[in-house]
Amino acid sequence: MAKNHEQKKEKIIEAAGIVFSKKGFHQAKMDEIAEMAKVAKGTLYYNYSSKSKLFAATVTQGLNRIMEAIEENIESDLPFQEHFHGILSTLIRLYISNSEVTRIYANEMSSGIDDEVLVEIKNVRKKFNAFIETQLKLGQEKGYFRPLPPHLSAMAVIGIIDTLCSHYLEDPEHDTLEEITDTVYTILSKGLAQI
Amino acid sequence: MAKNHEQKKEKIIEAAGIVFSKKGFHQAKMDEIAEMAKVAKGTLYYNYSSKSKLFAATVTQGLNRIMEAIEENIESDLPFQEHFHGILSTLIRLYISNSEVTRIYANEMSSGIDDEVLVEIKNVRKKFNAFIETQLKLGQEKGYFRPLPPHLSAMAVIGIIDTLCSHYLEDPEHDTLEEITDTVYTILSKGLAQI
Amino acid sequence: MAKNHEQKKEKIIEAAGIVFSKKGFHQAKMDEIAEMAKVAKGTLYYNYSSKSKLFAATVTQGLNRIMEAIEENIESDLPFQEHFHGILSTLIRLYISNSEVTRIYANEMSSGIDDEVLVEIKNVRKKFNAFIETQLKLGQEKGYFRPLPPHLSAMAVIGIIDTLCSHYLEDPEHDTLEEITDTVYTILSKGLAQI
Amino acid sequence: MAKNHEQKKEKIIEAAGIVFSKKGFHQAKMDEIAEMAKVAKGTLYYNYSSKSKLFAATVTQGLNRIMEAIEENIESDLPFQEHFHGILSTLIRLYISNSEVTRIYANEMSSGIDDEVLVEIKNVRKKFNAFIETQLKLGQEKGYFRPLPPHLSAMAVIGIIDTLCSHYLEDPEHDTLEEITDTVYTILSKGLAQI
DNA sequence: TATGAATGAGTATTCATTCAT
DNA sequence: TATGAATGAATACTCATTCAT
Numbered sequence: 119m120a121k122n123h124e125q126k127k128e129k130i131i132e133a134a135g136i137v138f139s140k141k142g143f144h145q146a147k148m149d150e151i152a153e154m155a156k157v158a159k160g161t162l163y164y165n166y167s168s169k170s171k172l173f174a175a176t177v178t179q180g181l182n183r184i185m186e187a188i189e190e191n192i193e194s195d196l197p198f199q200e201h202f203h204g205i206l207s208t209l210i211r212l213y214i215s216n217s218e219v220t221r222i223y224a225n226e227m228s229s230g231i232d233d234e235v236l237v238e239i240k241n242v243r244k245k246f247n248a249f250i251e252t253q254l255k256l257g258q259e260k261g262y263f264r265p266l267p268p269h270l271s272a273m274a275v276i277g278i279i280d281t282l283c284s285h286y287l288e289d290p291e292h293d294t295l296e297e298i299t300d301t302v303y304t305i306l307s308k309g310l311a312q313i
Numbered sequence: 314m315a316k317n318h319e320q321k322k323e324k325i326i327e328a329a330g331i332v333f334s335k336k337g338f339h340q341a342k343m344d345e346i347a348e349m350a351k352v353a354k355g356t357l358y359y360n361y362s363s364k365s366k367l368f369a370a371t372v373t374q375g376l377n378r379i380m381e382a383i384e385e386n387i388e389s390d391l392p393f394q395e396h397f398h399g400i401l402s403t404l405i406r407l408y409i410s411n412s413e414v415t416r417i418y419a420n421e422m423s424s425g426i427d428d429e430v431l432v433e434i435k436n437v438r439k440k441f442n443a444f445i446e447t448q449l450k451l452g453q454e455k456g457y458f459r460p461l462p463p464h465l466s467a468m469a470v471i472g473i474i475d476t477l478c479s480h481y482l483e484d485p486e487h488d489t490l491e492e493i494t495d496t497v498y499t500i501l502s503k504g505l506a507q508i
Numbered sequence: 509m510a511k512n513h514e515q516k517k518e519k520i521i522e523a524a525g526i527v528f529s530k531k532g533f534h535q536a537k538m539d540e541i542a543e544m545a546k547v548a549k550g551t552l553y554y555n556y557s558s559k560s561k562l563f564a565a566t567v568t569q570g571l572n573r574i575m576e577a578i579e580e581n582i583e584s585d586l587p588f589q590e591h592f593h594g595i596l597s598t599l600i601r602l603y604i605s606n607s608e609v610t611r612i613y614a615n616e617m618s619s620g621i622d623d624e625v626l627v628e629i630k631n632v633r634k635k636f637n638a639f640i641e642t643q644l645k646l647g648q649e650k651g652y653f654r655p656l657p658p659h660l661s662a663m664a665v666i667g668i669i670d671t672l673c674s675h676y677l678e679d680p681e682h683d684t685l686e687e688i689t690d691t692v693y694t695i696l697s698k699g700l701a702q703i
Numbered sequence: 704m705a706k707n708h709e710q711k712k713e714k715i716i717e718a719a720g721i722v723f724s725k726k727g728f729h730q731a732k733m734d735e736i737a738e739m740a741k742v743a744k745g746t747l748y749y750n751y752s753s754k755s756k757l758f759a760a761t762v763t764q765g766l767n768r769i770m771e772a773i774e775e776n777i778e779s780d781l782p783f784q785e786h787f788h789g790i791l792s793t794l795i796r797l798y799i800s801n802s803e804v805t806r807i808y809a810n811e812m813s814s815g816i817d818d819e820v821l822v823e824i825k826n827v828r829k830k831f832n833a834f835i836e837t838q839l840k841l842g843q844e845k846g847y848f849r850p851l852p853p854h855l856s857a858m859a860v861i862g863i864i865d866t867l868c869s870h871y872l873e874d875p876e877h878d879t880l881e882e883i884t885d886t887v888y889t890i891l892s893k894g895l896a897q898i
Numbered sequence: 899t900a901t902g903a904a905t906g907a908g909t910a911t912t913c914a915t916t917c918a919t
Numbered sequence: 920t921a922t923g924a925a926t927g928a929a930t931a932c933t934c935a936t937t938c939a940t
Contacts, residue, residue, distance in 0.1 A: 123920080144339040148914060158922045160917085169914065199506075257505070264507045270477060270488065270496045271505060277476025278469045285468055293465065301465045309504030310452070310466060311394075312459045318903070343931060353905045358932065360903095513924070534729040538910060548926045550912085555924090559910065589896075647895070654897045660867060660878065660886045661895060667866025668859045675858055683855065691855045699894030700842070700856060701784075702849045708899080733935060743901040745938085754935065 127165050130155045134176045139218035143173055143231060170235040173222075180219030181242045184212050185249060198262045202307065205253060206279070207299050213283045214295065220283070247272050278302055322360050325350045329371045330413035338368055338417075338426060365430040368417075375414030376437045379407050380444060393457045397502065400448060401474070402494050408478045409490065415478070442467050473497055517555050520545045524566045525608035533563055533612075533621060560625040563612075570609030571632045574602050575639060588652045592697065595643060596669070597689050603673045604685065610673070637662050668692055712750050715740045719761045724803035728758055728816060755820040758807075765804030766827045769797050770834060783847045787892065790838060791864070792884050798868045799880065805868070832857050863887055 133155035137146045148169055152159040166172035191208040194201060213220045223243070231239075250272040257263035263271075282298050328350035332341045343364055347354040361367035386403040389396060408415045418438070426434075445467040452458035458466075477493050523545035527536045538559055542549040556562035581598040584591060603610045613633070621629075640662040647653035653661075672688050718740035722731045733754055737744040751757035776793040779786060798805045808828070816824075835857040842848035848856075867883050 126921095142339075144337070147912090159915090160922045161920085163915070164921065254505070262507070263505045264499065264503075266496050266499060266505070267488070267492060270480075270492065271500065273476045273480055274473045274496065274500050277472040277474075280476070281468045281472025282465060285465075293462070297462060297465065301461050301469065304459065304461060305466065305469050305501065305504065307504045307506040308459070309500065309502045310449070310458045310461070311502040312457070321903090342929090354931090355905050355933085356903080359905085362932095364931065516924090532729070534727075537908090549910090550926050550928095551924080553911065554926085557911095644895070652897070653895045654889065654893075656886050656889060656895070657878070657882060660870075660882065661890065663866045663870055664863045664886065664890050667862040669862075671858045671862025671865070672855060675855075683852070687852060687855065691851050691859065694849065694851060695856065695859050695891065695894065697894045697896040698849075699890065699892045700839070700848045700851070701892040702847070711900095732933090744936090745901045746899085748936070749900065 130165060131176055131179055134172055135180060135218035138173060138176055139221040170232040174235040174238045177222055177239050178242050180216060181246055184216050187212055198257060198260050203303050206303050209279055210283060210299050213279060217287050250275055275306060325357060325360060326371055326374060329367050330375060333368060333371055334413035334416040365427040369430040369433045372417055372434050373437050375411060376441060379411050382407055393452060393455050398498050401498050404474055405478060405494050408474060412482050445470055470501060520552060520555060521566055521569055524562050525570060528563060528566055529608040529611040560622040564625040564628045567612055567629050568632050570606060571636055574606050577602050588647060588650050593693050596693050599669055600673060600689050603669060607677050640665050665696060715750060716761055716764055719757050720765060720803035723758060723761055724806040755817040759820040759823045762807055762824050763827050765801060766831055769801050772797055783842060783845050788888050791888050794864055795868060795884050798864060802872050835860050860891060
């Protein structure tokens with residue numbers, strides 16, 4: 119019953135995503151994850167040897183899924199301006215719809231997690247940063263972007279998206295997703311200043 | 314001796330700032346704070362009735378101190394462009410030099426803290442956001458800034474600063490503070506795109 | 509093995525009865541109960557979610573056991589006088605032989621226990637009072653007892669038994685159980701005064 | 704200012720009586736007593752070297768006051784029956800009006816108090832028991848009471864009064880003081896059985 | 899005499915992890 | 920493979936007592 123087993127692992131990751139994002143790493147309880155996944159607590163440990171490992175698996179799988187989705191959604195034969203707008207729009211949409219994972223990414227890289235596991239998570243993060251960085255370098259080469267340090271620009275992009283999307287998720291009634299996207303796009307491409 | 318007593322409270326807040334910023338709220342231990350402040354654990358509770366209250370006092374005092382410093386450092390009779398550059402530069406400098414507090418601000422608004430206390434902290438945060446928002450509105454009125462939603466722009470400003478400064482603090486050798494400040498200023502005022 | 513588990517719960521209740529009766533609710537320590545039951549402290553909490561709940565379970569189970577024993581021991585087809593004597597004698601015997609529980613019942617209904625739990629305990633108490641009250645009403649209907657307020661009479665019965673049995677338990681050498689029983693029976697049925 | 708000082712000690716005892724009776728020995732906090740007495744906590748220790756000593760002083764003073772009041776209120780030249788009724792009535796009245804002390808007496812002789820202090824309290828108790836015992840012996844000598852063991856009868860008297868008065872104090876609306884007094888008198892003098 | 903800030907030993911409770919079944 | 924009862928180390932918080940002023 120390999121399928122059955124994989125399904126169970128998937129159910130656990132899904133439950134973990136929900137609980138970790140709602141409570142953060144330290145406040146999330148293995149009991150609650152087990153209950154939400156409808157498995158016994160022992161089963162968690164049967165599949166993931168510790169809370170940290172389960173956390174790492176949750177974040178890693180989640181971010182990889184998001185990155186795959188981004189790559190699928192990018193059409194690179196558009197004019198660069200539209201290409202860039204498309205990336206931001208995709209990023210924001212996926213950030214919102216995968217909020218269980220992105221919230222974790224945003225808030226819970228703090229200490230108290232096994233170093234070994236922390237390294238694993240930081241690597242996925244780097245992969246994510248590198249992806250943005252690549253896009254920015256592309257823009258620079260094409261002469262569309264200013265020659266700013268790409269790794270700092272990449273972080274700026276992520277920082278803006280992270281902050282505005284977190285704000286949106288806290289109170290989705292307050293602003294529309296278009297406003298968020300437009301604001302992000304305008305600031306990043308043209309800046310706050312006019313003329 | 315009232316002075317002596319106030320000094321002790323100050324020593325506690327200072328120790329709390331260090332420990333909370335290093336470990337985060339849930340991983341910070343009252344024992345460690347007491348030890349670092351060189352007082353008995355009971356003294357912590359004699360002065361702050363709970364861990365949450367101590368946390369709130371630490372963050373509130375810290376952010377208020379930063380806001381005062383910002384206001385003292387702003388020269389508002391400069392041309393707006395330079396005025397804005399000055400604000401960003403001051404913000405970044407204070408963010409870095411008060412890292413014990415700003416790290417907390419950035420990472421630990423998550424759940425698990427008394428609601429009552431959480432509200433107090435969120436209020437200081439709002440005060441901070443409002444300050445940035447006011448500056449942006451001023452720029453819009455002067456015709457210097459585009460008419461973007463000010464509260465979203467304010468968050469974008471904070472998001473960029475937060476992300477880049479956190480990055481700087483994680484590895485201060487990697488980039489200089491000028492690079493950080495320039496990147497923040499350029500992106501925010503002119504955007505990534507050229508022409 | 510369910511049996512094993514039930515045995516462990518029983519061992520805990522037994523230990524709790526001994527410690528609570530010796531120390532009272534607030535002075536009883538969970539550590540001591542765990543040690544006496546030969547389980548880890550966590551096991552106490554795995555089975556009873558708090559000290560209050562464990563206390564409630566101990567008292568409730570104990571009083572229910574006593575009430576069952578009383579009902580089994582009453583022969584109601586005797587002449588009423590002997591029937592009443594039998595009840596008192598049974599009550600006293602069970603009070604003494606279940607002293608871990610009755611001592612708690614007598615001394616520890618005071619404050620400091622969760623309200624929810626306190627209510628539970630008071631309900632078992634009411635059940636016990638109601639039982640005595642029923643017997644007294646029966647005696648009144650049969651014309652054997654004076655028409656005194658039954659709930660007050662019931663409390664008087666319990667009060668006398670409680671006081672004399674506590675006295676007996678404090679120093680069992682001093683008086684015999686027969687003397688106690690005779691005194692209780694004589695006072696309650698005929699009063700102190702003669703003729 | 705000896706007077707002033709004595710007044711302060713009196714204020715402390717009074718506050719202690721209220722707090723001990725409401726919370727019991729272990730749940731009563733020195734802080735609360737100090738606050739209620741409107742003195743600093745240090746002052747408690749300046750006058751009574753420990754919590755146990757303060758407790759002992761509270762109980763001893765209280766019971767002595769009650770015993771004095773009883774002796775003042777007894778008219779011994781009445782017919783014995785009325786004399787006995789008078790004693791019970793006085794006892795009940797004083798039990799109710801000195802509930803802070805009598806509640807302590809009833810519920811808090813349990814463990815956890817310094818042995819030395821416990822002995823002191825038990826001695827006052829014995830004095831109180833002895834007083835009742837003397838009255839009962841008098842009744843026996845006068846041929847009014849049956850020849851039951853006087854120390855057991857005395858405890859029975861105290862047990863009934865204690866239980867019914869505690870019940871009255873818990874819910875003073877439920878029964879009148881006359882009903883209580885009549886029930887106690889009838890049961891004790893004539894018993895529950897009629898003819 | 900009186901104060902109240904400071905102390906630290908003592909306690910209920912939590913929760914990741916283990917392991918017999 | 921899966922379970923869930925059992926564990927015990929870890930931790931926030933309490934409060935009688937002390938003592939410098």
